[in-house]
Amino acid sequence: MKIFVINPGSTSTKIALYEDEKSLWVENIHHTAEELSLYTCVNEQYHFRKQSVLQALANASIPLAFDAIIARGGLLHPTPGGVYSINERMKYDLLHARMEHACNLGALLADEFSKEIKCPAFIADPEVVDEFQEKSRLTGLPEIERISIFHALNSKAVSRKYALSRGCVYEDLNLIVVHLGGGISVGAHRKGCVIDVNNALNGEGPFSPERAGTLPADQFAELCFSGKYTLKEIKKMLNGKGGLIAHLGTNHVPAIIRKAQNGDKHCALVLEAMIYTVAKQVGAMHVALCGKTDGIILTGGIAHSDYCVKMLSEQIDYLAPVVLMPGEDEMGSLAFNALGAMNGSLPLQEYGKS
16 A cells, blocks of 8 residues: 655655555655745645655656555644545635644645545644543633644554554553653543643643743733733743743753753753653643553653653653653654555544534
């Protein structure tokens, strides 16, 4: 089964060809700032990105002939997890998305290519997967509801792979999945549904290399109204210039670890504090699962770090077995989902179905 994968990012378009789950070819098409400056919005980049993909395929002598195409899901309306056929409602919502990001172009590209070669086109587990139990949504202010935005694609994929290694299915297990990346998400997966997870994008849960996480509300309100910062600057503090960047001026965890190991006490303390906030979030998700957790999966880029994994594991391994599945293989995860949809092992969802 030849599967073509499309993953548009802010400054690149990653594409890959898989035979079942085996990677045959991967290309990371970099888009320069000068190239992207020609466009005032993401939607205007569509034809530019399409031509970049076609040129990369031509350069690799790969014909546009696949059994299935799957793209990274965009910032759609909240939807349950799973594999989705690309339909007209999805395309409309991506073209008119309330949040602009290059990932919104993925399904549009996949749909056009699939129609040309007459094969199925899918997305899987977009960042806006929402399977919250209703009590997880409410806060102490009726005007503010909690939002499900997290590393859904990787979190769901590693959960399914872990279940297969146990000889069961994802829907049989209660798992806590800790995605350790530029943003950090910690989700409670109950029998195949993520019933609670911190908003890993813009202001909740652990602080991370780039994000501020949960802050003391009164002090943050005073900062917002201090007159020192614009709304745009405040939002950048939450996502982009918070966390390790705010404390240490860098988001490069290996470099911070080296400094900590060489006696830099401040680096060691900040890193320890970040991991401590992650451990506390794991504890909260263990409560969300009523203490019935079958495993805690550590994934994402920082899960490659023995230093961080050891520090975190020591604080949580009494709750449930800790399983290490490092990295974030978005391309492989997408191929895994497309193959599952094609062979019937994963049910196919319909986007927008009430």
